[in-house]
Amino acid sequence: MSQAIDIISNDPLVKLGVIDINLPGRNGLDFVKFCQTLNPQDLMAEFVILTGHGELDDAVEAMRNGIVDFLLKPVDPDELITSVHKLQNRLIQQQTDKSKRQDSHIKVARLNQQVADKNRILTSMEERLEQFHIDSLTSLNLAADYKDPETGEHVARIGAYSELIANGLGCDSKQLALISRAAPLHDIGKIGIADSILLKPGKLDPAEAEIMKTHSQIGYKITQRSTNPILQCASNIALSHHERWDGSGYPYGFSGTSIPLEARITAIADVYDALRSARPYKEAFDHDMAMKIILEGDGRTEPRHFDPSLLALVKTLDNTIAKIFEACQEKPVDESVSRHPELDNSKPLLKSFLHK
Ligand SMILES: [Fe+2]
Ligand SMILES: [Fe+2]
Structure with a gap:
């Protein structure tokens, strides 16, 4: 667990994880929430949570909050791959949206600068x-x-x-x-x-x-x-x-x-x-x-x-x-x-x- 926290805290490229809801000494959902507080300026990491029938309510609640995707155990490998792809696409989309926002911020800043320059000249x-x-x-x-x-x-x-x-x-x-x-x-x-x-x-x-x-x-x-x-x-x-x-x-x-x-x-x-x-x-x-x-x-x-x-x-x-x-x-x-x-x-x- 501490190794996972170490990796996700220090490597900004790690953005996707597969995690069991029952971790040794810690709830998987808590771990996900903790990860989402890291690097608030950066993209939030996405997780697939693996759950048993007993924890189904927790997983549904997590999904409602838009936190994670989840799969019931035992996991079907094809479903896992599909789920991971889905999160990958979500990350790509988020990255694209973020770039667009940054571009538009830069454009707005440039425009503001141009307006200020023109006002000074005027x-x-x-x-x-x-x-x-x-x-x-x-x-x-x-x-x-x-x-x-x-x-x-x-x-x-x-x-x-x-x-x-x-x-x-x-x-x-x-x-x-x-x-x-x-x-x-x-x-x-x-x-x-x-x-x-x-x-x-x-x-x-x-x-x-x-x-x-x-x-x-x-x-x-x-x-x-x-x-x-x-x-x-x-x-x-x-x-x-x-x-x-x-x-x-x-x-x-x-x-x-x-x-x-x-x-x-x-x-x-x-x-x-x-x-x-x-x-x-x-x-x-x-x-x-x-x-x-x-x-x-x-x-x-x-x-x-x-x-x-x-x-x-x-x-x-x-x-x-x-x-x-x-x-x-x-x-x-x-x-x-x-x-x-x-x-x-x-x-x-x-x-x-x-x-x-
Ligand atoms: Fe006069
Ligand atoms: Fe006079």
Whole structure:
């Protein structure tokens, strides 16, 4: 018995046995069950059990469980050969089924690998396409900027202020990345405004002022067709950065929280920076005066134009806002061979302050 266990345990090729139900010191069925627990990954061994009339019930029960074939003693040699052949065929069939299963597992694994590879390629293509889209609009922004008295430094600072305010609101890093890249595109619609209006040195007449206002909707149309989150954010900002909290802005006179948060943030940043900058039609104010006008009003800009919670926040960010302006100054046009290096780089500009 121990010799049989030894053989069947150690030789994986032994898969078929003929065994008497009455073994010395052990029941043949128990021996079969024991053998079937060996090498669970491999094919189970098959057995022909030889029984006498007295053990017939045990043998029938074993057959019901699909464990073995059995023969009554005394054994007819022809029946034994037939029975062994039957089990051999069963083993061959099991081996074939197992090979097929292994093949299909390998095929499924290969297919999964191919799908994963294709997904990786697709993701990287989508990322490149998105980047291409953003780069195209950044270039368009540069083109608009060359026409506009507002400079590349202005739009870079708008990105940095907006990110600073959003950070103060507790926005997560993903939202900060969005607004810092989207806010610089706020005036992209100016590309669609005629030079005679955009570059007019004096005050615009009412009709010209109305045309100038359309830059919000033009900017929206340029950016809104993309599903890219940065451009979706940019389209909200482009459309609504001249809306006012009290409803007195344009193009739709939206008020309060019906103005998207990113546009409310950009609006404060834009007004602050415009106040700090000299233009053909106005002088530049220092930081304290610009903050005073935003917080207290001067007849044209009024605190009611802005989200009160953002005004309160801006007060606490006072110093950093001033530092952003000082760090990113406009250069005289004739010296600026590279006029807009900061345009797509507002994040590092703000980061240097946040980590101080
Ligand atoms: Fe604007
Ligand atoms: Fe602006």
